[in-house]
Amino acid sequence: MNNASKRMMFDATVWTASVLMTLVLVAHEAMAESKTFAAANPKWTAECGGCHIGYPPQLLPAPAWRRIMSGLDKHFGTDASLDAGTAAEIGVFLEQNAASGKRARAGGDTVRITDTAWFRREHDEVPAATWKHAGVKTAANCTACHTTAERGDFSERNIRIPR
Ligand code: HEC
Ligand code: HEC
Incomplete structure (x- = not known):
């Protein structure tokens, strides 16, 4: 050669x-x-990240967020009301970053992330007893297992299942 x-x-x-x-x-x-879900809005962090983590907007389709934002006075058994201006700003932020594609189609008509088809599928290997563990209590308590959920990171390497 x-x-x-x-x-x-x-x-x-x-x-x-x-x-x-x-x-x-x-x-x-x-x-x-x-x-990993990146999206930030200071009002959303302040108003929707106090009682639980600020659930990433990308995990629910826009119609679900609209329903949540129009029923804040009766929010899962609690009152999460906001003044109209703040609610409107957060609503726009949530809808602009809402689920699209597969996650939106698997959203169904629930307002609970934890009731969507994709959530059930992703979590079908979590044993029933784990959901009732004292360190978990409710599936909505993402941080119990997703140690970096607060910053929108649900990657596998940051999952620790309480035992
Ligand atoms: C006063 C406390 C409080 C505030 C403020 C609050 N929430 Fe909630 N939220 C709750 C409670 C309680 C639940 C039910 C949790 C459970 O089932 O364990 C919940 C559940 C949810 C769920 C369903 C979680 C699931 O099961 O998938 C979503 C979505 C949600 N909240 C969005 C929001 C948004 C958006 C805001 C801001 C506009 C907000 N929340 C503000 C208390 C609050
Ligand atoms: C009891 C522990 C536990 C709780 C609580 C929990 N998860 Fe998970 N999550 C897991 C496990 C385990 C997996 C699957 C990892 C795998 O098999 O790849 C997973 C997977 C995921 C994935 C897919 C990540 C990937 O690898 O593609 C997302 C997104 C997710 N969870 C979001 C959530 C959200 C949002 C909440 C709260 C509303 C939540 N999880 C609550 C344990 C949990």
Whole structure:
């Protein structure tokens, strides 16, 4: 083999390797995206992150958020009312970042993330007894297992199941 064809083979190898690297990075990005939910609004953090974590807007479709925001005075057995201006701003934020695609289609007509089809599927390996564990109490208590849920990170490596 002369130097020119060696050079061509080398170039082809480098090219193939870099295409593969790019594919790996893109796939990784797509996976990371579905487990980490970035969206921030100071009013939402203050008003919706006090009693429980601020549930990522991406986990419910827009119609569900609309229903939640129009019934804050009777919010899961508690009164979470807000003044009209604050409620309107948070409502827009939630709907703009709401679930799309598969998660929206698997949302059904529930206002509970924990009642959606995708949530049940993702959590079908959690034993019934774990949900009743003193450190969990309710499926809505995401941080009991997702140690970084507060910052929207639900990736597997940050899950610790209370035992
Ligand atoms: C006064 C306390 C309080 C405030 C403030 C509050 N919530 Fe809640 N929220 C609750 C309680 C209690 C539940 C029921 C939790 C359970 O089932 O264990 C709940 C449940 C939820 C659920 C359903 C969780 C599930 O089971 O999937 C969503 C979604 C939700 N809240 C959104 C919001 C939003 C959006 C705001 C801000 C506008 C907000 N909450 C403010 C008390 C509050
Ligand atoms: C009792 C522990 C527990 C609680 C509470 C819990 N989860 Fe999970 N969650 C898990 C486990 C275990 C998995 C599955 C990990 C796997 O098999 O990849 C999971 C998976 C997920 C995934 C998918 C992540 C992925 O790997 O694609 C999301 C999103 C998620 N949970 C959101 C939530 C939300 C939102 C809440 C609260 C409303 C919640 N979880 C409450 C244990 C829990």
